[in-house]
Amino acid sequence: MKLSRRNFLKLVSAMGASAFLTTYKADLVKALEEVKDYYHLCWINGASCTGCTISFAQLGDPDLVSVLTDILVGNSGLPMALPDYMETIHPAAGTVAEDGIERWKNAKTTKILVVEGAVQDPGFCTVHRGYENGRLVEVDFRDRLLECAKVADVIIAVGQCATFGGIPAAKPWDGEPNPTNAKGVQEFLYENGINKTVINIPCCPVNPDHLIIVLSAVLLGVDIELDEHNRPKMFFGxxxxxxxxxxxxxxxxxxxxxxxxxxxxxxxxxxxxxxxxxxxxxxxxxxxxxxxxxxxxxxxxxxxxxxxxxxxxxxxxxxxxxxxxxxxxxxxxxxxxxxxxxxxxxxxxxxxxxxxxxxxxx
Ligand code: SF4
Ligand code: SF4
Ligand code: SF4
The missing domain is CATH 4.10.480.10 (Cytochrome-c3 hydrogenase, C-terminal domain)
Incomplete structure (x- = not known):
């Protein structure tokens, strides 16, 4: 069966993702060539061990190198998973890297936000510290997430921490409540008045095939049916x-x-x-x-x-x-x-x- 928007999800559900990706890689590559506008990807980290980034880097077939270099989107000449910003494996550093976030926020085409890690109470997760005009500036992950979520067209939470709080939200050994009040991205955004749906891809770590299929579906304009926990039904149904x-x-x-x-x-x-x-x-x-x-x-x-x-x-x-x-x-x-x-x-x-x-x- 040839890959089309209509049968994309049916095929994904019918076979293992690795089998799906291997069998339909050529069709997927062709389909992505027809995507009209390039999209922009920003990957931010909250309370996480970065294991989900590592898991993504273990992508099988296509492998990480292909999605970062060979598989191009539309006539942009750009690869399917090249982030404007990705804290953990960003090739740039310092101000140049930080500028990537602004570039992503101001992008004119679809902005996809990938979030790894849970959201904790203020002060537990500082994601930037630097001097501006001689003044120390610190950015809390909560503020970064809110800024990005406000402008994002699609929000994807990867891994158990970002989806439901995961290990950072676990009770301490003495059974007392978690002192950081860690929670998943969707819960945090709702609490802060952002009513956008977050696509939750749990597991610890995220399965890289799940993520690449969701990204492909988003690019191809395929509606992803979610369950009551916002998880794609094709994987978690x-x-x-x-x-x-x-x-x-x-x-x-x-x-x-x-x-x-x-x-x-x-x-x-x-x-x-x-x-x-x-x-x-x-x-x-x-x-x-x-x-x-x-x-x-x-x-x-x-x-x-x-x-x-x-x-x-x-x-x-x-x-x-x-x-x-x-x-x-x-x-x-x-x-x-x-x-x-x-x-x-x-x-x-x-x-x-x-x-x-x-x-x-x-
Ligand atoms: S979900 Fe697991 S692997 Fe991913 S950041 Fe959280 S603890 Fe690490
Ligand atoms: S088999 Fe169970 S423990 Fe293992 S990744 Fe899947 S859901 Fe998690
Ligand atoms: S308990 Fe169920 S899921 Fe676990 S090994 Fe047995 S049959 Fe499989």
């Missing part, structure tokens, strides 16, 4: 455990493993696949090499409330409907199906025993 995990047949047969390397379902190791909506099992990472469950477990990093609501990572998912309020039917159906078929006895017994123990305690 399916429950991994229910729909795409290759270990699901083991779950249905009650074959569970207790340590990595064994062949079976990882439910008893604490796998959060049953409460995680993501296509990681299909998309995979590192150019389709592998994903978390193949080597260990899913810890749920595509979901809001991570990591606190998903901790401890190595504990079995308890009482799904009450604790997480998502995908209650997912495991229910799995267990019911297994029971009806006379298989999956293990899992049923285990949950039954847990319930019994709880009733005794009460």
């Amino acid at each position: 399916r429950n991994m455990h229910k729909e795409i995990c290759p270990y699901r047949p083991y779950y249905d047969r009650g074959i569970f493993v207790t340590k990595p390397g064994e062949e079976g379902c990882r439910f008893k190791m604490g796998c959060k696949g049953p409460i995680c909506n993501t296509d990681c099992a299909l998309r995979k990472w590192n150019n389709g090499t592998s994903y978390c469950v193949e080597t260990n477990i899913c810890i749920g990093c595509a979901e809001p409330g991570w990591p606190d609501k998903f901790s401890p990572f190595y504990a079995e998912v308890p009482e799904l409907p009450k604790v997480f309020g998502v995908g209650a039917e997912t495991i229910g159906e799995g267990l019911l199906g297994a029971t009806l078929l006379g298989i999956g006895i293990h899992a049923v017994r285990h949950l039954g025993a847990k319930k019994h123990k709880k009733e005794e305690e009460e």
Whole structure:
């Protein structure tokens, strides 16, 4: 099937991103050649570890060099992912680099803002410090984000920190509230009267294929359907455990493993696949090499409330409907199906025993 705006999303959903990108790279390149106006990209960082930048740099096929040099947009002669400003891997430094932000803000064509990292209370994240006319000037990330978001045509939050707060928003070890009050970009913008929709691409780190496909969709003018957490449905519209995990047949047969390397379902190791909506099992990472469950477990990093609501990572998912309020039917159906078929006895017994123990305690 040839790549067109109409079937773009259908194709992306139907196949793994690496497979999609590899198979349709030539078509994608051709489609991008027909884009009318070049767009401008600005990538800013808040409370982050820059792992999402590193993840983006690991893009497989096309690779980073291609999107930065070879794949051109329209007749601009410019590549598809050359940012006007990108703090972490900016080729320029000092004032020249900082001028990039102003250039981006004043650009006449589509302005895309990519945000990596959470937003914290004032004073926790200074992104610029310098002297102007002999006076010390400091810029808080909050102010930079607001300035940029006001003029942006498209805002994309990459990674768990920028989407939902992630690790910077986690509770400290003593269980006290997070002292920095870190939160995701969309929540912060709403609080500050900017009612623009942020496209959320979570996971820790962001999957580079997710980002390049979203960028392509934006350039091609394809409407991206979002779920209730503003995540593209084409990536996060399916429950991994229910729909795409290759270990699901083991779950249905009650074959569970207790340590990595064994062949079976990882439910008893604490796998959060049953409460995680993501296509990681299909998309995979590192150019389709592998994903978390193949080597260990899913810890749920595509979901809001991570990591606190998903901790401890190595504990079995308890009482799904009450604790997480998502995908209650997912495991229910799995267990019911297994029971009806006379298989999956293990899992049923285990949950039954847990319930019994709880009733005794009460
Ligand atoms: S989402 Fe993960 S990898 Fe990305 S900045 Fe946050 S902590 Fe780092
Ligand atoms: S519990 Fe995890 S490993 Fe097992 S089937 Fe579900 S998603 Fe796959
Ligand atoms: S498999 Fe789970 S833990 Fe791994 S990246 Fe995907 S959502 Fe995150």
